[in-house]
Amino acid sequence: MNAPQPSGLRWPAATNAVPKAIFDDPALFERELEAIFYGPEWHPVAVTGELPRKGDFKTIHVGRRPLLIVRGDDDQLRVFYNACAHRGTLLETRFCGNRPEFECPYHRWLFDDQGRLRGAPGRDDFSPSFSTDDFGLTQLRSADFGGLLFVTMSPAAPSLEQFLGRIGPALRTALGGDGRLGLLGYQKVVYDTNWKAYVDNDGYHPPLLHKAFKMLNWQGGAGTQYATERGHVVIEAELKLPDNPGFLRDPSLLEFRQAHRSKGSVAVVISPLTVITMHLDMINIRFAIPRAVGKTEVHYGYFHHLDDDPDMIRHRLRQAGNMLGPSGLVSIEDAAIFHRIQAGNRTPGNALFQKGVHDEHALWFDFKQNDEAGNMPRWEWYRKAMGFVRDEA
Numbered sequence: 001m002n003a004p005q006p007s008g009l010r011w012p013a014a015t016n017a018v019p020k021a022i023f024d025d026p027a028l029f030e031r032e033l034e035a036i037f038y039g040p041e042w043h044p045v046a047v048t049g050e051l052p053r054k055g056d057f058k059t060i061h062v063g064r065r066p067l068l069i070v071r072g073d074d075d076q077l078r079v080f081y082n083a084c085a086h087r088g089t090l091l092e093t094r095f096c097g098n099r100p101e102f103e104c105p106y107h108r109w110l111f112d113d114q115g116r117l118r119g120a121p122g123r124d125d126f127s128p129s130f131s132t133d134d135f136g137l138t139q140l141r142s143a144d145f146g147g148l149l150f151v152t153m154s155p156a157a158p159s160l161e162q163f164l165g166r167i168g169p170a171l172r173t174a175l176g177g178d179g180r181l182g183l184l185g186y187q188k189v190v191y192d193t194n195w196k197a198y199v200d201n202d203g204y205h206p207p208l209l210h211k212a213f214k215m216l217n218w219q220g221g222a223g224t225q226y227a228t229e230r231g232h233v234v235i236e237a238e239l240k241l242p243d244n245p246g247f248l249r250d251p252s253l254l255e256f257r258q259a260h261r262s263k264g265s266v267a268v269v270i271s272p273l274t275v276i277t278m279h280l281d282m283i284n285i286r287f288a289i290p291r292a293v294g295k296t297e298v299h300y301g302y303f304h305h306l307d308d309d310p311d312m313i314r315h316r317l318r319q320a321g322n323m324l325g326p327s328g329l330v331s332i333e334d335a336a337i338f339h340r341i342q343a344g345n346r347t348p349g350n351a352l353f354q355k356g357v358h359d360e361h362a363l364w365f366d367f368k369q370n371d372e373a374g375n376m377p378r379w380e381w382y383r384k385a386m387g388f389v390r391d392e393a
């Protein structure tokens with residue numbers, strides 16, 4: 001007996017199979033926004049070090065909902081809907097900046113950096129029940145873990161620590177240990193791909209897809225991969241530097257200056273959609289926004305540690321922009337693959353994982369570093385979150 005499926009499709013019995021139809025279904029995308037992005041998950045929205053001063057703000061979206069993050073004059077970070085409390089006009093249009101107050105252009109209602117309504121022209125003529133106390137900006141539940149600020153829109157979300165589970169220590173490492181980070185800059189890109197295809201990455205492909213891995217004879221090194229029931233994934237590995245990167249005009253591009261770190265590469269995927277990598281001396285956080293069923297916007301943020309000297313900051317900046325990101329030496333081919341997955345998955349049938357799959361009807365959480373099977377727990381979490389019922393074997 002097979003239960004009816006939300007989109008009329010069948011979810012295969014095998015744990016290593018995913019129906020291709022879920023990558024290109026506009027109705028399903030709408031349901032994902034409600035169930036996942038506005039549901040009981042936590043979403044990273046900023047590094048606290050991006051907003052170091054009182055009055056600093058940043059805007060971002062979770063799903064289609066615009067958010068405004070502000071450090072108030074009491075030094076607290078708050079996350080609000082970026083919408084005026086009067087009739088809902090988008091309050092702030094810039095990506096980031098510093099201001100003590102936010103004035104809506106429509107009727108000039110004025111909010112302070114704690115979201116309180118401070119002024120509303122013509123209020124003598126407002127309804128009798130009007131009170132400024134009732135018209136502050138809507139604040140969302142937020143929490144900081146290791147310098148990364150998360151938000152959730154659902155009271156049903158567990159505590160952030162529970163949500164993260166066993167990935168906590170690796171996440172702290174990837175965030176520089178103590179989370180005292182400063183922003184180097186962003187690269188932003190929109191991929192013509194579904195958000196699930198974007199995040200469905202693996203350690204199997206790099207030496208096969210990425211030309212630079214071959215040119216550098218970059219073999220990786222010993223490592224581990226593990227996942228959680230919510231679909232978070234951690235891959236930690238040594239990075240064995242190539243012996244002779246002589247073809248590079250500037251071989252310092254490949255220098256690894258933090259000798260105290262035994263793992264040259266730590267990658268953390270926070271389900272549903274955030275990727276954090278610390279490769280060599282790069283600290284890279286990819287905030288991603290599902291814009292439409294076939295469009296995913298990614299903000300590649302690059303960071304330095306606050307204790308870095310100017311030379312280390314220059315080194316991190318040079319490495320960040322040149323190595324990783326949408327035009328990075330070791331990642332530039334990813335964009336083409338994201339687009340091709342979206343195009344190719346408009347065909348019938350299932351997408352199948354193979355590397356590291358030793359049982360097609362089981363689920364497990366520890367993997368070899370180059371297994372693509374590390375994505376399977378996230379697919380199982382997704383299937384349950386969306387109410388798909390697995391076919392019987």
Ligand code: FES
Pocket residue numbers: 084085086087088089104105106107108109
């Ligand atoms: S909608 Fe903002 S002041 Fe009226």
Ligand SMILES: [Fe+2]
Pocket residue numbers: 205206210330331334
């Ligand atoms: Fe890649």
